[in-house]
Amino acid sequence: MKTESWKEHLTPRRRDDLFEHLLSGGAKIKLLESFIDLDLGVVLWAGPLPAEEIGKKLVLQPYRARKWLNLLHLLGLLEKKSVRQEGCPVDEIYALTPFARSLFSENGKLPLYYSSKVSYWKKAAAHDIYEALKGEALLQIVRWPPQTIKQAAAYTDWMKISADIVLAILQKAVDFRKYSTLLHVAGGDGFIAYRLAQLYPDISVTVFNQPAFAYLIKKNIEKEDRVVNFTVVEGDAYGEGSLPEGFAGILWTRIFSDLPDETVLQLLKKTRKAINADGRVIICETMTDGNEDFVLTCEFNYLFTDDLGARLFKTKKKYESLLKEAGFNAVDFHEAGDEGMYTVITAAPA
Amino acid sequence: MQNPLFPSLSEKDKRFNEILAGGAETRLLESFVGINITELLFRSEILSGDKIAEALNLHPFRVQKWLHLLSLIGLLEERDEEVEGKKEILYGLSPLGYGLVDEDGKVFPYTVDKILFWQAVAGLDFISVLRGKPLPLAVRWPPRTFDSAYHLEWWMSSTAEGAIKAIEKTINLDEYKKMLDAAGGDGTMACHFAKEHKNLLVTMFNLPHSAYMARENIVANGLVERVFVEERNFLSDKSLPEGFDIVLWSRVLCDWSSEVVIGLLKKTYRSLLPGGEIIICEPLIEGNEDFIIAWEFRYIFSDDFGVACYKTRNEYEFLLHEAGFQVCGFIPADDESIYSVIRAKRL
Numbered sequence: 001m002k003t004e005s006w007k008e009h010l011t012p013r014r015r016d017d018l019f020e021h022l023l024s025g026g027a028k029i030k031l032l033e034s035f036i037d038l039d040l041g042v043v044l045w046a047g048p049l050p051a052e053e054i055g056k057k058l059v060l061q062p063y064r065a066r067k068w069l070n071l072l073h074l075l076g077l078l079e080k081k082s083v084r085q086e087g088c089p090v091d092e093i094y095a096l097t098p099f100a101r102s103l104f105s106e107n108g109k110l111p112l113y114y115s116s117k118v119s120y121w122k123k124a125a126a127h128d129i130y131e132a133l134k135g136e137a138l139l140q141i142v143r144w145p146p147q148t149i150k151q152a153a154a155y156t157d158w159m160k161i162s163a164d165i166v167l168a169i170l171q172k173a174v175d176f177r178k179y180s181t182l183l184h185v186a187g188g189d190g191f192i193a194y195r196l197a198q199l200y201p202d203i204s205v206t207v208f209n210q211p212a213f214a215y216l217i218k219k220n221i222e223k224e225d226r227v228v229n230f231t232v233v234e235g236d237a238y239g240e241g242s243l244p245e246g247f248a249g250i251l252w253t254r255i256f257s258d259l260p261d262e263t264v265l266q267l268l269k270k271t272r273k274a275i276n277a278d279g280r281v282i283i284c285e286t287m288t289d290g291n292e293d294f295v296l297t298c299e300f301n302y303l304f305t306d307d308l309g310a311r312l313f314k315t316k317k318k319y320e321s322l323l324k325e326a327g328f329n330a331v332d333f334h335e336a337g338d339e340g341m342y343t344v345i346t347a348a349p350a
Numbered sequence: 351m352q353n354p355l356f357p358s359l360s361e362k363d364k365r366f367n368e369i370l371a372g373g374a375e376t377r378l379l380e381s382f383v384g385i386n387i388t389e390l391l392f393r394s395e396i397l398s399g400d401k402i403a404e405a406l407n408l409h410p411f412r413v414q415k416w417l418h419l420l421s422l423i424g425l426l427e428e429r430d431e432e433v434e435g436k437k438e439i440l441y442g443l444s445p446l447g448y449g450l451v452d453e454d455g456k457v458f459p460y461t462v463d464k465i466l467f468w469q470a471v472a473g474l475d476f477i478s479v480l481r482g483k484p485l486p487l488a489v490r491w492p493p494r495t496f497d498s499a500y501h502l503e504w505w506m507s508s509t510a511e512g513a514i515k516a517i518e519k520t521i522n523l524d525e526y527k528k529m530l531d532a533a534g535g536d537g538t539m540a541c542h543f544a545k546e547h548k549n550l551l552v553t554m555f556n557l558p559h560s561a562y563m564a565r566e567n568i569v570a571n572g573l574v575e576r577v578f579v580e581e582r583n584f585l586s587d588k589s590l591p592e593g594f595d596i597v598l599w600s601r602v603l604c605d606w607s608s609e610v611v612i613g614l615l616k617k618t619y620r621s622l623l624p625g626g627e628i629i630i631c632e633p634l635i636e637g638n639e640d641f642i643i644a645w646e647f648r649y650i651f652s653d654d655f656g657v658a659c660y661k662t663r664n665e666y667e668f669l670l671h672e673a674g675f676q677v678c679g680f681i682p683a684d685d686e687s688i689y690s691v692i693r694a695k696r697l
Contacts, residue, residue, distance in 0.1 A: 009445035011685035012512070018446050019461065020422060022379040024640040025372025026468055027647035030476050032369045037477060061482035066657040068480055074635070074643050075369065082588045092658075098355045102362045116367060121373055129381050133416055135409035158416065293364070293371035296422050298375035303415045310414040338358035347687070 029121065031075050034068070036110055036118060042097065045108030048095035067252050069094050076100075095194070113161045117297070118156075124301045132304055144258065144307040145210065145238075152212040156189035159254060162190045165340040166253055166284055173334030173344035174282055176200050179249040181220070184209060185237050185267075186255045190217035199228040206231045208244060237267060243274035250275050253284040254342075260309040261322060268326030275349060281328060283345045288313045316343065323347045375423050376468065381416070382425050383457050383465055383484040392455025393427075395440040398433065416674065417441050425450075459510050468644070469650045480653060491605075491654040492557050492583070499559035503536040506601065510538045512687025513600050513631050520691040521629060522528060523547040523596075530554070530594040530621060532583055532614075533602045537564030541571045553591055555582040584614060590621040597622055599687075600631040607656030608669060615673035622696045633688040635662045641688060661691065670694045 003077040006015070035041070038058050043049070055065035063203050069092065070139060073080040077100040083091040096104075105111050110118075134140060144150040176182070176196060184193040184207045193207040194217075206228075214234040221230070233244055243250070244338075250271050256264045271281050288295050295313040314322075330346035336343045352388035359367065382388070390405055391397065397405070403413040409638075420441075420485050421428040427444045430437060443451070448667065450461050450579045467489075493499040523529070524547050531540045534554030554564060555578070561581045568577045580591055603611050618628050635642055642660040649655040661669075667677050670692070 006445040006448035010449055012449075013683065013687060015446060016688065017638075018433045019379075019426060019450065019642040020638075020644060022425075023376045023468060024644040024647075025374070025379075026376030026472055027372070027643050029373035029376075030472075030647070032475050035478065038480075057640070058480075060480045063653065063657070064480050064482070064650055067646065069438045070658040071643065071646050071650070072645065074639065084591075094672040099357055099362065099365055103366060117370055118364075121370055125373055125377070129377055129416075130384065133381070133412055134410045137413070160687060193576045284535060291367075292422065293363075296371045296374050296419065297367065299355040299415065299419055299422065300371075300377070303412060303419065306411065310411075311418045336360065338360045340359055341592065346460075 027071075028075060028088060029125075031068075031071055032102050033076075033122070035072060035077055035100075036115065039108070040072070041100065041104045041110065042108035044078075044094065044096045045104070048079075050083075050333065051092045051094060054094060066092065067101075070173055084307075087273070108302075112322050114163070116158060120301050121297065123303055126316075127304045129303070138304050138306065142301075142305050142307070145214060149212050149215065153216060154211075156213065156216055159188045160191055164338070166342055167195055167336070169336075169339055169342050169344060170196075170251075170253070170282070170284055171199075171329050172339070173284075173332075174346065175257060179203055179245045180281075182206070182249040182251060183244060183247040183249045184253070185243060186210075186213075187253070187270070187308050188253070189211065190232065191220070192253060194221060194224065194230055196229070198225075201227070201229055204229050204231070206233055206247070207235045208235050209237050210234070237270065238263070243270050244276045247274060248275065248276050248279045249282060250279065251282045251284070254271065254286075256283065256319075257313050258308060259287045260312060261318065263309075263315065265322050266313075268322055268328065272327040272349060276347060279349065280331070281317060281347050282321075283323075283347070284342050285319070285345075286313065287319070287336070287343045287344045288315045290336060294341060316345075319345055325349070351498065363624065372378060374419070378416075378419055378423050379425070379455050379494075380465055381605075382420055382447075383462060387420075388443065388451045388457055389455040391441065391447070392451060397441045398440055400437045402441065428506055447601045449608045453577070460505070463505070463607065464644075467648060471648060474651070485653065487653050489652045489654070491652070493559065497578050499557070500563065502581070503563055505561055506535040506537040510535070510542075510600075513578070513689050514539055514542055514684055515630050516681070516683070516689040516691050517600065517629060518546075519596070519684075521596075521627075521693065522680065523550055526550060526592045528594045528596070532597060532599050532618070534564065534598075534600075535578065536560055537567040537577065539598075539600060540564070540577050541567055544573050544576045547573065551576050551630055553580065553594070555584075556582040557581070557583060578663045584617070585610070588617075590617045592621045593623060594621055595623050595626045596629060597626070598629045598631070600629075601633075603630060603657065603658050603666075604632045607659055608665060610656060611661075612669050612672055615669055615675070619674050619696055624696060626696050627678070628670070628694050628696070630666060630670075630692040630694075631689050632666070632692075633660065633667075633683070634690045637683060638688050663692065666692055 043057050051066045051069050055062045072078040078094045079097050081093045093264045143151055146155050159190050160198045181204045187207040190207045190221055197205040211234050214232050289335050323330055327350050329350050330345055332346040336342040370446050399414045399417050403410040415619050420426040424444055425447045426441050428439050428441050431440050444490055450457055490568045527551055529552045531554040533556055538555040540552040554642050670677055674697055675694035677694045678695050682693045683690045
């Protein structure tokens with residue numbers, strides 16, 4: 001394709017819109033950061049306020065505050081009502097939009113799930129992308145695998161924030177009553193496996209994880225009511241060894257989207273060896289399809305983390321092809337819906 | 351039960367992630383322009399990550415991530431290919447990537463300029479700016495020097511084609527005799543309309559530096575008998591030139607708040623003959639949301655610009671009505687440009 005032939009694919013307007021979308025992203029994130037850092041959610045939680053009053057409460061220069069509030073309105077975080085005198089707007093009254101309200105807890109504060117995402121972005125944004133691309137030594141944003149118990153705990157804390165959502169989606173997508181034995185590989189701090197063991201007393205649930213995580217799991221279940229159908233097995237799914245064998249169901253949640261295709265293929269081949277002939281592998285992951293913005297932010301953060309590879313998030317089609325190569329046939333898809341961004345794929349040995 | 355007014359969990363996450371991803375998108379766009387990858391891929395058409403890393407002297411592992419990210423945001427296209435029996439991922443410019451470069455593979459100066467404008471404000475502490483920090487980098491209005499006026503008019507003439515087409519699709523200028531092109535840049539549009547519509551006499555006005563550029567343009571185009579220039583400041587002057595059957599405001603009103611625009615529309619009313627028409631050609635908020643967020647964000651860093659300069663169609667129509675006009679036509683922006691056109695008659 002040379003110079004003018006791009007016009008066969010894009011109109012000039014579309015080209016400009018796509019460019020403007022990329023360019024406006026920097027302004028959008030700055031606006032979101034300022035919205036959070038200035039606690040505007042708290043200021044407006046009780047109800048609408050005039051621009052002038054918001055500016056006073058937040059100690060802002062009044063003229064620039066009005067421009068800022070108008071931009072937050074354009075971004076969809078604030079609703080705006082203009083008060084006019086002789087046809088001219090003289091003041092603006094702002095309220096949180098339903099979207100903005102839905103982001104916050106009852107006190108107008110941003111929950112950890114969202115504030116952590118912004119913190120991760122700020123860590124990535126602090127890097128000079130040119131120096132990083134030239135090979136500058138990086139303070140890794142995340143370490144994989146975790147080097148210490150503390151890093152493992154930080155990782156499981158982050159995963160726990162959305163574990164309830166994963167559990168709810170799994171229950172919707174999979175009839176666990178059909179399984180007598182279930183292996184949850186690399187199951188974080190064991191939260192999901194333990195809840196499944198509690199919810200389905202007839203299933204024998206095993207969680208398999210590296211020593212640091214296994215230690216955290218054992219520590220966590222000390223606080224819980226004991227269940228007899230839950231076992232922790234220490235091991236390294238990523239190493240040379242195999243997975244524990246003889247399971248009707250083998251569950252992988254939120255692991256494959258952090259690993260390159262070649263590694264996922266190896267893990268699926270190990271899964272194929274470990275699973276019963278009539279068993280099912282259950283994969284619950286964020287697919288690229290429909291989650292483009294989330295995927296972009298994560299992969300951008302990974303640019304500054306040499307422990308993590310390139311092209312980690314995968315399409316549904318890619319999962320199907322990896323499963324096939326490992327000796328499975330996908331038998332059911334539960335697409336991501338209103339409850340969250342996770343898709344569940346169930347596959348049977350071919 | 352979920353409040354029907356509130357977005358679902360997925361919808362909420364999607365919208366949050368969309369805003370959050372903006373930071374990565376702009377950073378990647380900046381690097382795409384800053385690392386000269388366009389010239390390399392324009393020459394070679396398609397290359398592996400290793401070859402790109404070698405040619406641009408970049409870290410071989412991180413460059414793979416970067417190239418994939420540029421593909422995710424649509425600036426590159428990646429495809430798996432067999433090269434000498436080995437599977438490789440190859441990268442080339444996408445249609446969008448090609449659309450941003452000239453015949454040498456260099457990113458258009460206008461596009462680079464927009465990125466530079468963003469970079470000039472991106473490094474400032476935003477909250478300090480909101481608290482009133484002085485702004486040494488602000489775009490000033492009116493331009494203080496000939497160079498800054500020249501830069502502004504270069505921008506306006508580089509992007510005039512889309513506006514000209516939008517206007518000519520909306521209105522038959524052969525039916526008019528005397529046009530006023532209000533704040534008509536360096537005369538690019540006035541000269542075009544006079545050339546294309548032989549019946550038309552066009553008067554344009556602008557500030558002294560721009561008026562000088564317009565005179566040079568008129569002479570160069572051989573239009574001294576049909577295009578006329580006046581030096582005026584539409585903000586401080588009490589009136590505009592008078593006696594026209596059509597007055598054009600193109601790409602001016604979107605830089606001013608409604609308080610200023612209503613004053614300009616009232617002045618326009620007086621410069622039109624009874625039954626005359628005002629033509630407003632501007633980017634509206636509707637359909638140009640990203641473009642407008644980028645611009646309005648930059649206006650925070652320029653106290654010479656007002657609050658909420660970009661407007662909806664409704665706002666323009668309301669202001670026209672308040673100034674004594676009756677709206678008689680509207681043509682929304684099409685595939686060629688971001689400009690919509692509103693026509694209104696002096697009652």
